[in-house]
Amino acid sequence: MDKNTINVGLIGFGTIGSGVVAIFNENIDLIQKKVGKEVNLKKVVDLDITTPRGVEIAPEKLSTEINDILEDPEIDIVIELMGGYEPARTFILKALENGKHVVSANKALLAKHWEELNSAAQENGVRICFEASVGGGIPVLQPLNESLAANHMESIYGIINGTANYILTKMSREGLEFKEVLQEAQEKGYAEQDPTFDIEGHDTAQKLIILTIMGFGEYVKQENFHVEGITRITPEDIQFASEELGYVIKLLGIARKVDSELEVRVHPTLIPQDHLLASVNDVFNGVYIVGDAVGPVMLYGQGAGMMPTASAVLGDCLDIINHPQKNIPYGPPESQVKNIKDLDNVISKYYIRLTALDQPGVLYRISKILRNYNISLESVTQKKRSHGQAVPIFMVTHEALEKNIKQAMEEIDSLNVVQEKSMFIRVLED
Amino acid sequence: MDKNTINVGLIGFGTIGSGVVAIFNENIDLIQKKVGKEVNLKKVVDLDITTPRGVEIAPEKLSTEINDILEDPEIDIVIELMGGYEPARTFILKALENGKHVVSANKALLAKHWEELNSAAQENGVRICFEASVGGGIPVLQPLNESLAANHMESIYGIINGTANYILTKMSREGLEFKEVLQEAQEKGYAEQDPTFDIEGHDTAQKLIILTIMGFGEYVKQENFHVEGITRITPEDIQFASEELGYVIKLLGIARKVDSELEVRVHPTLIPQDHLLASVNDVFNGVYIVGDAVGPVMLYGQGAGMMPTASAVLGDCLDIINHPQKNIPYGPPESQVKNIKDLDNVISKYYIRLTALDQPGVLYRISKILRNYNISLESVTQKKRSHGQAVPIFMVTHEALEKNIKQAMEEIDSLNVVQEKSMFIRVLED
Numbered sequence: 088m089d090k091n092t093i094n095v096g097l098i099g100f101g102t103i104g105s106g107v108v109a110i111f112n113e114n115i116d117l118i119q120k121k122v123g124k125e126v127n128l129k130k131v132v133d134l135d136i137t138t139p140r141g142v143e144i145a146p147e148k149l150s151t152e153i154n155d156i157l158e159d160p161e162i163d164i165v166i167e168l169m170g171g172y173e174p175a176r177t178f179i180l181k182a183l184e185n186g187k188h189v190v191s192a193n194k195a196l197l198a199k200h201w202e203e204l205n206s207a208a209q210e211n212g213v214r215i216c217f218e219a220s221v222g223g224g225i226p227v228l229q230p231l232n233e234s235l236a237a238n239h240m241e242s243i244y245g246i247i248n249g250t251a252n253y254i255l256t257k258m259s260r261e262g263l264e265f266k267e268v269l270q271e272a273q274e275k276g277y278a279e280q281d282p283t284f285d286i287e288g289h290d291t292a293q294k295l296i297i298l299t300i301m302g303f304g305e306y307v308k309q310e311n312f313h314v315e316g317i318t319r320i321t322p323e324d325i326q327f328a329s330e331e332l333g334y335v336i337k338l339l340g341i342a343r344k345v346d347s348e349l350e351v352r353v354h355p356t357l358i359p360q361d362h363l364l365a366s367v368n369d370v371f372n373g374v375y376i377v378g379d380a381v382g383p384v385m386l387y388g389q390g391a392g393m394m395p396t397a398s399a400v401l402g403d404c405l406d407i408i409n410h411p412q413k414n415i416p417y418g419p420p421e422s423q424v425k426n427i428k429d430l431d432n433v434i435s436k437y438y439i440r441l442t443a444l445d446q447p448g449v450l451y452r453i454s455k456i457l458r459n460y461n462i463s464l465e466s467v468t469q470k471k472r473s474h475g476q477a478v479p480i481f482m483v484t485h486e487a488l489e490k491n492i493k494q495a496m497e498e499i500d501s502l503n504v505v506q507e508k509s510m511f512i513r514v515l516e517d
Numbered sequence: 518m519d520k521n522t523i524n525v526g527l528i529g530f531g532t533i534g535s536g537v538v539a540i541f542n543e544n545i546d547l548i549q550k551k552v553g554k555e556v557n558l559k560k561v562v563d564l565d566i567t568t569p570r571g572v573e574i575a576p577e578k579l580s581t582e583i584n585d586i587l588e589d590p591e592i593d594i595v596i597e598l599m600g601g602y603e604p605a606r607t608f609i610l611k612a613l614e615n616g617k618h619v620v621s622a623n624k625a626l627l628a629k630h631w632e633e634l635n636s637a638a639q640e641n642g643v644r645i646c647f648e649a650s651v652g653g654g655i656p657v658l659q660p661l662n663e664s665l666a667a668n669h670m671e672s673i674y675g676i677i678n679g680t681a682n683y684i685l686t687k688m689s690r691e692g693l694e695f696k697e698v699l700q701e702a703q704e705k706g707y708a709e710q711d712p713t714f715d716i717e718g719h720d721t722a723q724k725l726i727i728l729t730i731m732g733f734g735e736y737v738k739q740e741n742f743h744v745e746g747i748t749r750i751t752p753e754d755i756q757f758a759s760e761e762l763g764y765v766i767k768l769l770g771i772a773r774k775v776d777s778e779l780e781v782r783v784h785p786t787l788i789p790q791d792h793l794l795a796s797v798n799d800v801f802n803g804v805y806i807v808g809d810a811v812g813p814v815m816l817y818g819q820g821a822g823m824m825p826t827a828s829a830v831l832g833d834c835l836d837i838i839n840h841p842q843k844n845i846p847y848g849p850p851e852s853q854v855k856n857i858k859d860l861d862n863v864i865s866k867y868y869i870r871l872t873a874l875d876q877p878g879v880l881y882r883i884s885k886i887l888r889n890y891n892i893s894l895e896s897v898t899q900k901k902r903s904h905g906q907a908v909p910i911f912m913v914t915h916e917a918l919e920k921n922i923k924q925a926m927e928e929i930d931s932l933n934v935v936q937e938k939s940m941f942i943r944v945l946e947d
Contacts, residue, residue: 117666121845201737222812233551233836235834237540237544366796381654382818382819383819388811388814398811405845
């Protein structure tokens with residue numbers, strides 16, 4: 088940018104927005120000296136500009152009028168941190184049309200309207216940057232898109248939802264039930280009052296969509312892949328996986344190329360305890376990337392929060408100021424992916440938990456069904472004995488086809504000796 | 518760059534150089550489409566151009582004449598992978614003078630001649646990039662210098678030498694002596710025949726110098742900080758740290774701001790088992806960065822090797838082609854560091870191993886010395902009893918001053934009941 092002063096407008100004065108203001112107050116000299124220009128937060132727009140945010144800001148910089156940013160020709164970069172689909176989408180499109188660069192952390196919007204937003208930026212010769220949308224402050228998208236650009240990506244595994252990871256970590260450490268931990272997380276503010284978005288995997292799915300664009304050049308809509316949350320995981324699953332099998336259970340977003348097909352899915356996954364992803368605990372995020380040249384790389388840090396996310400937003404601002412004409416396309420230039428693999432055709436090992444009556448012939452009936460679907464077992468464990476009562480049976484399969492597992496489990500669940508809907512969890516074998 | 522074809526010259530056709538050629542053969546389309554230009558490996562110079570490298574290259578591209586690169590006006594980017602101080606330094610300076618950008622993985626040269634090389638690049642209006650010099654293929658320097666630029670860095674902890682980490686991991690897993698593991702590592706090619714550079718911490722120190730420039734804007738020469746290797750670590754140290762204290766031992770490069778002073782040091786360190794760095798095993802590297810906004814971030818991957826390092830080299834080429842005029846200074850623009858802290862003034866917890874005669878009054882004499890130096894103990898353990906014989910005593914101190922520890926250990930070692938030179942290892946408390 089030729090100007091000596093870069094003016095920034097901020098839409099959304101919530102938690103992250105306050106973090107951005109805090110960085111402007113305290114650390115903007117770092118950015119200014121790196122870009123050799125003055126970087127000025129000119130206007131902050133929010134519907135509520137009266138509630139104190141705990142950060143200093145000159146009153147004349149606050150406004151409730153969106154056009155104070157969108158129609159101000161002096162504003163070069165618009166930071167959108169209001170979240171949600173509308174009016175965020177309309178505001179971003181307007182900003183791009185008006186020749187302003189956009190920095191956004193809005194993963195929901197990006198995941199849903201990627202093509203429209205990306206095209207609008209290109210058509211208007213400006214940039215849209217969104218490092219903060221995945222993994223909070225962790226540098227993830229820049230490395231995927233640039234530093235690692237010489238790689239064909241093989242797989243991306245992400246622990247990218249702090250709430251779900253906090254709940255699973257706490258269940259694992261303290262042997263607590265999902266509901267107990269969720270309630271505590273809500274009390275502590277680690278989980279929303281309506282936690283559906285996090286615990287059912289939707290947030291992970293949105294971030295995975297963005298990672299899949301960057302790593303594989305493929306834009307996959309959320310309705311086209313399997314998204315499964317963590318609500319059915321029990322302390323027994325976690326304990327058995329850990330003590331008997333040497334695995335931990337994590338909610339994973341997976342994008343993986345197998346031959347020329349891409350697997351995209353979100354679900355709880357058993358991860359070997361000595362895999363680095365198994366050590367990503369509490370609210371932390373980890374994105375584990377495997378490239379054909381670089382091999383495995385993991386990027387780790389706080390995936391959310393006021394200051395970490397604001398750090399990524401300002402990193403994007405620096406990049407835009409230094410390279411307003413950056414013409415690096417997002418994702419690899421030519422996708423080598425032929426199609427998105429149907430989950431039914433995915434091959435994996437599976438952990439299975441059944442609740443069946445402890446009586447003669449039960450295992451025979453179950454194993455017969457498994458055999459019919461060509462599923463062989465690595466291990467079977469029945470922990471308690473209680474004749475005629477329901478007891479849990481844990482099984483681990485060798486590699487099997489998802490379709491077969493699903494059908495076998497349906498048949499098994501329909502047996503009169505099986506008391507509860509069975510549970511199966513896919514196993515990461517990398 | 519305005520040209521439609523970017524010509525690259527490669528100096529050094531060794532392991533990494535062959536990796537670069539392999540990427541040019543197989544993955545260069547990825548880079549070309551990202552930059553919208555043809556990227557051509559025009560010339561490869563090495564003294565030996567006859568030994569087969571296992572990668573395809575047209576014979577006319579090979580040369581033993583350095584000026585085929587340095588004096589070819591068509592070559593835009595010079596990749597230096599020959600290593601060592603001279604003639605690498607002369608070649609790089611000549612390339613910069615001739616207006617060529619330089620990509621280098623030569624940490625020894627960069628650490629020793631940073632000011633000269635950085636100035637030469639600036640004076641000639643070209644760039645010198647060296648992502649591959651620290652952490653092989655892991656994106657470390659770009660994140661530190663750009664993505665995380667809105668942060669004042671608080672600390673950088675690096676496991677950045679694969680050989681040392683392999684040896685410590687293997688000692689830990691198998692309870693073997695240092696020398697046994699070193700010999701095996703040499704046989705497997707994980708350690709050099711002369712392993713001094715890796716096991717005495719010099720390689721870690723050179724990389725730490727580069728990290729300190731990027732994270733703190735401070736250039737510290739190797740002779741000005743403490744560098745200690747892993748040769749004195751015993752299986753007993755590792756076992757005791759693990760089983761009794763819950764720590765693992767890693768060789769760490771540390772750069773840490775305490776008030777306005779910077780601590781820079783390389784030494785074995787006790788790391789809590791639940792710290793993510795403790796899970797960085799085998800030949801893998803991990804760089805753990807704490808910024809004031811982003812909090813902790815860890816970047817992990819293969820810190821060496823043909824293809825990972827070549828991946829970083831090509832990432833730098835992409836960055837140069839897209840931004841030949843990038844004017845982001847390395848490191849934060851204004852150092853907030855007043856001075857480099859003398860190791861004597863560093864405060865830490867310490868693990869101590871003594872070998873003393875098992876006889877009355879020994880512990881009294883030792884503890885009296887510790888008290889005189891104001892060192893208080895968190896724990897003392899004598900594992901074996903063997904009256905009148907030498908037995909190991911393990912101690913962990915509360916926070917103490919390095920100077921006091923050193924002097925106390927000297928006095929203790931001079932006691933006639935102490936049989937071997939004692940060992941102390943600093944403890945990471947973050």
